[in-house]
Amino acid sequence: MNKNMRIRYKITLAVGIAVTVVLVAMALFYTHFQEQTVLSQNERTMEKLTESVAQGLQAVMLAGSADIAESYADRLKKVTDIIDFRILRTNGDEAFRDNKTIHDVNRRRGEETFTPRDHEQQIPVLPADDPNLLATVSENRTLAVYEPGLDGHRTLTFLAPIKYIEACSKCHGTANKVRGVIKLTTSLAAVERDIYEVRQYAIGGLALALMATMLLTGYMLGRTVVEPLEKVTHAMTRVSDGDLDHQVPIQSRDEIGTMANSFNRMTSELRTTYDGLRREQDKLTTIIHGAGEGIIVTDSTGEIVLVNPAAERLLEKPISQIVKEGFYALLDDEEQMRLWLSDPEQGGAITTAYKERVLQVFASTIFGSDHNIVGSAALLRDITEEKRLEDELRRLSTTDGLTGLFNRRHLDATLDTEYNRAQRTGTSLAVLMFDIDHFKKFNDTYGHDQGDRVLQSVAKNFHDALRKYDLACRYGGEEFVGILPNTTLEGAFCVAERLRVEIEAAEVDGLKVTISVGVAAFPELPVSTPEGLIEAADAALYRSKEGGRNRSTRALPPEPSTPAATGADTTPV
Structure with a gap:
């Protein structure tokens, strides 16, 4: 039976087939019975x-x-x-x-x-x-x-x-x-x-009965079954097209009437649910469009269906351009976006630089209950200011406020890291420590402001004398420490001498400033801890001061019977 056939014709055809089978069976029985009757009568007569x-x-x-x-x-x-x-x-x-x-x-x-x-x-x-x-x-x-x-x-x-x-x-x-x-x-x-005439009469009667039955059945089915069903079908079509206010007229109390009543109740519930969803959607739309974060959503085909104003502002693109370029091109890096979405642990925050902003991106694929993809979504947050404040806080927590050099806390953490690396790779690590000669006189004679300017001038010369991957730190008061990775004792000593000479040659507000420097290096000096390297440089610094100041001193390996701190090679001015 054709699936596209209307139900009116399906029912009529089904009833027609059933009636035809019954009538044909009756006709066959009748003609057979008549045949047997005629033959029996003829047989009796001839007998x-x-x-x-x-x-x-x-x-x-x-x-x-x-x-x-x-x-x-x-x-x-x-x-x-x-x-x-x-x-x-x-x-x-x-x-x-x-x-x-x-x-x-x-x-x-x-x-x-x-x-x-x-x-x-x-x-x-x-x-x-x-x-x-x-x-x-x-x-x-x-x-x-x-x-x-x-x-x-x-x-x-x-x-x-x-x-x-x-x-x-x-x-x-x-x-x-x-x-x-x-x-x-x-x-x-x-x-x-x-017998043939009887069959002909039977076939003719069968045809007339079948035609009359089909016409009557079609008419009765049309009035009592098909028309009410077509009304329900028409109502379903209108509801599926969005007309939830349409109702099916109830004309009977039979099964079709019950179905129509149930359908009307269902559409009423759908209308109530739809109205509620519509109100919630309006709320959600208002929230999304008023959100400070950028929100972009796609459907299951990957086509962008939602872009809020914040996304336009953060991406510096109009909605038309965002929709045209597609979801993967949001940040102008399709490969990176595809990589994020393919990550099984997707959904976490990703921080990326975009144009002149720093954006925090949450991007993920949305799956339905059947594990099929229903869309994708991305949330964009402008964390440029947060990032700046974070960097500033980090800078403040690791640098000295007066000199701008790294502070003692950052020195300790970096020295541990560099010492472990030097041990692991077998490379050299040097430390130089110095302080400003007679710094107390600057404070007592010229005041603390002048002392601060001396500290700032010395710190600048110290910073400029080192390589970009060396670390210049203020150790405390007028003491400074430099960490020099991949540098031997002689190399560190040369740096110390060059720094000492440059500071001596410079003047701070017409005042002469000199420094005393101690230099230690690993593995030339067999220390077992990072602190041991600092202590050796400090001992060499002490020797420089004992030797008359304004000089650099190497910390040398101790004699078999002499402590490491006492071993030093002093270069006089």
Whole structure:
């Protein structure tokens, strides 16, 4: 059945098929019954005719008129619809064609009662072992046999026994209860014509009944079932198109009326739910459009369906450009965006520089309950100021406010890291420590402001004298420490000397400033801790001061019996 066929035609077709099957079955039963009735009636009529013929022949034979019986049989053959009529002996040969019976009768009576024929024939009609013939003779009953005819019509053959009576014993004796068999064959052409007419009437009646039933059924189904269903279907179509206010008229209290009522309740609930969702959507839209964070959302095909004003502002692009370029090109780096979205741990914050801003990006793929992709979303936060404050806080926590050099805390953390690296890689690590000679006099004589300016000037010269990956720190008061990775003791000593000379050559507000420096290096100095390296440089610094200040001193490996702090090589001014 065609899936696109309307329900009206489907129901009509289904009912029509069912009614057709029933009516055809009834017609077949009726015609079969009529056929059997006609055949049975014809059979009874022909059976009575055969019995009448048998009785008539018996009467003729008892009167001794065998010739009349023979002519009577010949006349019966000419009757309409009688194809064949024969009188048979019990062995299947036709009687009255030879002199056998005449000789037997004359011999039994002892006189020539009947005159023999001049011409005799032996005509076998049925085989002596024919089952129908044997049944007729042995059971002494009339038998009807249906057979196909030569003209295409069936034939009906009756085999009726000529029964023995007491009056027959005078001529034929008492040996057999059946003296002969009458074979009467008739054509069923007329009967079959009657049956054909009955079939024609049945088919015509069936066609009329089927047509009337289909028309009536179609009309009744259309009024009582199809039209109400079509109204419900029409209402469903309107509701699916968004018309949730449409109602189905309820015209009955049957199943269709119940369905229409249920549909109306469902649409009412849908309308209530839709209105609630609409209000929530309006709230959410207001929140999204008023949010300070940029929000971009796509559908399952990847097409952008939502961009709020904050996203336009942060990306410095109009909505049309954002939608056109697509979700992956939000930050002008499609490969990076695809990488973020393919991350199974996606959803975490990603910080990236974009144009003149620092953005915190939350990007993820949205999956439905069936684990299929329903869209993607990205949230953008401008953390430029936060990042600046964070960097400033970090700078403040690791640098000295007066000199701008790294402070003691950062020195300790960096020295631990560099010492562990030097141990792991087998490279050199040098530390130089110095302080300003007679710094207390600057404060006492010229004041603390002048002392601060001296500290700032020395710190600048210290910072400028080092490489970009060296670390210049204020250790405390007027003491400074430099960390020099990948630098030997001699290399560090050269740096110390160059710094000492530059500071001595410079003046701060017309004042001369000198420094005393101690230098230590690993692994030339076999210290076991980062603090040991600082202590060795401090001891070398102490030697510089004892040696008259304004000089650099190397911390040398101790003699076997001498502590490490006392080993020093002093270079005088």
